[in-house]
Amino acid sequence: MIRKTIGTIPTVPNLKTLKQIHALMIINGFETSNVLFLRKLVLTTSTSLVGPTATPTVTNYAHQLFAQIPQPDTFMFNTMIRGSSQSPDPLRAVSLYAQMHYRSLKPDSYTFPFVLKACTKLIWVNTGSAVHGLAVRFGFCSNTFVRNALLVFHAKCGDLKVATSIFDDSCKGDVVAWSSLIAGYAKRGDLKVARKLFDEMPERDLVSWNVMITGYAKQGEMESARMLFDEAPVKDVVSWNAVIAGYVVCRLNRQALELFDEMSRVGGVYPDEVTLLSLLSACAELGDLENGRKVHAEIMEISMGKVNTLLGNALVDMYAKCGNIEEAIHVFWSIRDKDVISWNTVIVGLAFHGHGEESLGLFKEMLRTKICPNDITFVGVLAACSHAGKVDEGYRYFDLMRSEYKIEPNIRHCGCMVDMLGRAGLLNKAAEFIDSMKIEPNAIVWRTLLGASKVHGDVEFAKVANERLLRMRKDHSGDYVLMSNLYASRGEWDGVEKVRKLMDDSGVTKNRGSSFVEACT
Template identity: 85%
Template sequence: MIRKRISSVPNIETLKQIHALIIINGSNNVLLLRKLVLTTSTSLVGLTATSTVTNYAHQLFAQIPQPDTFMFNTMIRGSSQSPNPIRAISLYSQMHQCSVKPDNYTFPFVLKACTKLFWVYTGSAVHGRVLRFGFCSNTVVRNALLVFHAKCGDLNVATSLFDDSCKDDVVAWSSLVSGYAKRGDLKFARELFDEMPDRDLVAWNVMITGYAKQGEMENARLLFDEAPVKDVVSWNAMIAGYVVCQLNKQALELFDEMSKAGVWPDEVTLLSLLSACADLGDSEIGQKVHAKVMEISMGKLSTLLGNALIDMYAKCGKIQEALHVFWSIKDKDVISWNSIIVGLAFHGGGKESLSLFKAMLRTKICPNDSTFVGVLAACSHAGKIDEGYKYFDIMRSEYKIEPNIRHCGCMVDMLGRAGLLKEAVKFIDSMKIEPNAIVWRTLLSACKVHGDVELAKEVNEKLLRMRKDESGDYVLMSNLYASRGEWDGVQKVRKLMDDSGVTKSRGFSLVEACN
C-alpha cells in the first residue's frame, strides 16, 4: 500500500509524510526506502528544485546501507540536472570509494555535470575512466564525451569523437558547431553548419550569436533572415550584436520587427534596448521600453532592469526620471547607487550626488571604485575642493581602493575648474600611475578657461609627444591664443597642424524633430 502511494505522490511534502509513516511503523524495508529515493531524486530535475528538496533527497540516499549502481545512477542523474550539479560529481567520487562499478548510464550524467560546471580536468579524468571500462564505443557515452569536449574540453578530441555513429545525432552536430563558434573559429563552424543534414534551432542560434559577437553583423543578419524558426534567443543575439557594434538604430528597428512577429521580449532584450537608447540619447523610445519593462515585470522592477533604466535616463539628461526609478527599486545594489550618483554628478546635481553618497554609506552596501569616480566628479562640478581631497583619501585609507586613472582625472578636473592650475600640476607629478592623454587634455582645457598660455604650451607639448594626430589638442591651443588676441600663436598652431597632416573634423548638430 505504501509503495503504491510513493509511486503517485504529488509533491515533496507528501513524500515526507510517507517517510514519517515508514519510520513510525518501524519498517526497515530497504525496497521502500529505495523507492522513496527514486521518487525524490526525480524532483531534483529542473530549475524548480530547491535546496530543501536537494538536501532531503541526499539525506534519504545516505540511509541506504549498500547502494548499488542503479541507486547511484538515479541520484547522479537527478543531481546532474539540478541547479547544483556539483553533487553529481561528489556522488561519482563516493561511488568509486565504495567500489561500486559504473556503467554506461553513469558516465553521461557525470559528464553532463562536468560540462555545466565547466570542470575540464574532472571531465578529462572521467574520459580516462570511460576508456578504462570500455564504454567509449557506446553511442550515448560517446556523444556525452563529444558534448563535454566541444563545450569546454579539447576541440580536437571532440572532432575525433565525431564519427559516423554521431552524424545522425543533431545534438552532436550542434555541440561541435557551438564549440568551434564559441572559441572564435567561425569558418570551420560554418563549414560544419552547412554540412548538417538537419539543423536545429540551437545550431542556427549558435551561428547567429557567433557572427554577432565577432561584429560580423551582415553574415549574422543573412543567417537570421534564413532561419526557418526564430525564438527570443535569435532576436536577442541580433539586437545585442547591433548594440555592441553601435548600430543602435538597427537594434531598435529590429525590435519593432520582433514585436510585429509576436515574439515576447525578455530581460535580455530589454537590457540591450535600454543600452541602445542610452547611447543614442533617445529618451522618447527609452520611455516606451520602460513601459514594456513594467508590463513584462508586472510592475515589480528587477534590480538589473532598474539599473539599466537609471543609466539610460541619466545619459539622456532626464535626471528626475532617473531618481524616480532609483527610489522605486526595492533591492538596490552598488550599481544602483553608482548610476544615480554619477548621473547627478555630471548633470549639475553635485550637491545631491554627495548627499546620496552619504545616504549610501548609511546602508550595508560598500562603495567601490566606480562609486568614487561619481563622488569625485560631484566634488569637481560642485566646486568642493576640500571634500574632494577628503574622499580621495578616504577611498584609500578606509576602503583600500587604489586610485586609478579615472579618479586622478577627476581630481585634475576639480583643481582645474577651480583655477588651481599649479596645484593640478603638482597632483599630476605626485601620481603613482602614468598620466594619460585625457589627464593632460583636462589640464589643457582648464588652461584655456583660465587663460594660462605658458602652462598650456608645456601641456600641449606633452600631448603632442603622445599623439600628433589628435585635432582637438591643436584646436584647444589655437582657441587659447585666439582668446588672448595672440594671432601669431594661432598661425603657428595651424601651420603645425598642416605640417603634421592633421585635419579637423567638421562639427555637426543633431536636431530632434517633433511630429
C-alpha cells in the first residue's frame, strides 16, 4: 500500500498531502529503512519551493525532509538548490552549495546555474565571483547553461567587463546571451551600448525587445521607448506595462491612460497587477475619477470581487486624491489584510481633505489592531490635528512619535506642526517652533508661516517669512502675491507697491490661473 501511495504523489502537491504521506511512511517504518521513498518525497516537495506554493512553511518543511537523508548525493543537492534558488528565500540555495563543499561533493553543470541565480537575486557579488572561479576550476564555463548564468550574474550585479568578455563568438547565436548582456547595459543606464548590441542581434526575441523598451522607459526616454514599442513585431503584457509605467513615472499620465485604451482595443493581452497599479497612479495624479472607476471595475472583474492589499491600497489612494473620500473608506474596509500602508493611505487621505476627527479616529483604531505606525502615519495624524484645530493633541502626538516609536521628526512633520499652529493663529509659537527645529526649515515651512500670517493679518511675521523665502529663491511669484495681498487687505498700498517693484526688479511674473473641476456623481 505504501509503495503504491509513494508512486502516485502528485507532481505539484499541497503541503497537507505531503505531510499525510510522510506520516504514513513513518507509521509503516519506511522513513528510515528505505531512503529511496524519502528521496522521492524530498524530490516531490522541492517542486513546491517555486511559485505561489512557496510559503515559508513549505520551504522549511522541504529542508527538514532533506536534512533526514543520511548521505544526499549531488543530484539531491542540485534538486534542492534549484528549488531554493527560485523560491522567495534564495539564501538557502547558497547555504546548500556550501554544504556540498563541506561534504566534499563535486558540483556539476547543473549546480552552478542555480547557485549563480541565487547570488544574482541576492546581489551577492563576492560570493557569485567565487562561484565563477570554481566553475572555471572545474571546467564548466564552456557549458551553455553555466555560461549564460555567469553572463546574467555579471550583467545584472557583477562586472560588465567580465560579462562582455564571456560574450564571445560562441554566444553570437544564443539569443539568451544577447538579451542578458543588453539587459546589463540597459540596467546600468548605458543605453547607447545596449542599443548597439540590440541593433547587432542576428535574431531578436520578445525578451530582447522588452529589455530595450524597459531600459528607455526607466531612463525617462519615452520617445525612444514608444518608437521601439510601436516597431516590436509581438507585444506581451510586459511590453505594454513598460511604456505605461514609463509614462506615469514621467508624469505623462494622460498618455498612459490612452495607451491602456489602445491595449484594450487591440485585444489578446490582458492587464495584470502591474498594469492596474500604474493606471491607478495615473488616475490619482490627474484626479480622473471617471477612469479611476473604470480601472476599479477592471480589478473587480479580474479578481472576482476580491481585492488584494496592494491594489486595495492603490484604490484607496486614488479615490482619496480624486476627492471621493466615501469610496476611499469603503475600499479601505474591504481590504482583508490591511498593512501599515493601508492605514496610512486612508489616514492621510482623510486628514488632507479636512476630515481631521475621522482621521484621528482611524489612527486610534490602527493602534488597537497592533499595527505599528511609521513616519508617514504621523504626517497624517499631525495634518489631522491641524485641520481639526487640536493643538494640544498635536503636541502630544508629536512627542509620542519620538518617545514611544523612536521616529525622528522630518521636515514634513515640522511643516505640519507649523501649519497647525498657524491655522490656530498661534504665530508666535509657530515662529518659536521653527527656531527650535533641528533641521533646516525649507521653503514650504516658511511659506506656511507666510500664508498663516496673511490669513491672520500679521505683517511682522509675514515680513520675516517673506525675507527668508527670498533668500532661498526669488523667482516664486506666489510668495510675492501673498505678501502683496496681505498689505492690500490692510490698506497699506505703499507696501503693495514695494512688493510689485521687487517683483519687477527680480524679473518675476505672475502665472495665469487655471482650474479643473470634475463632478462626482
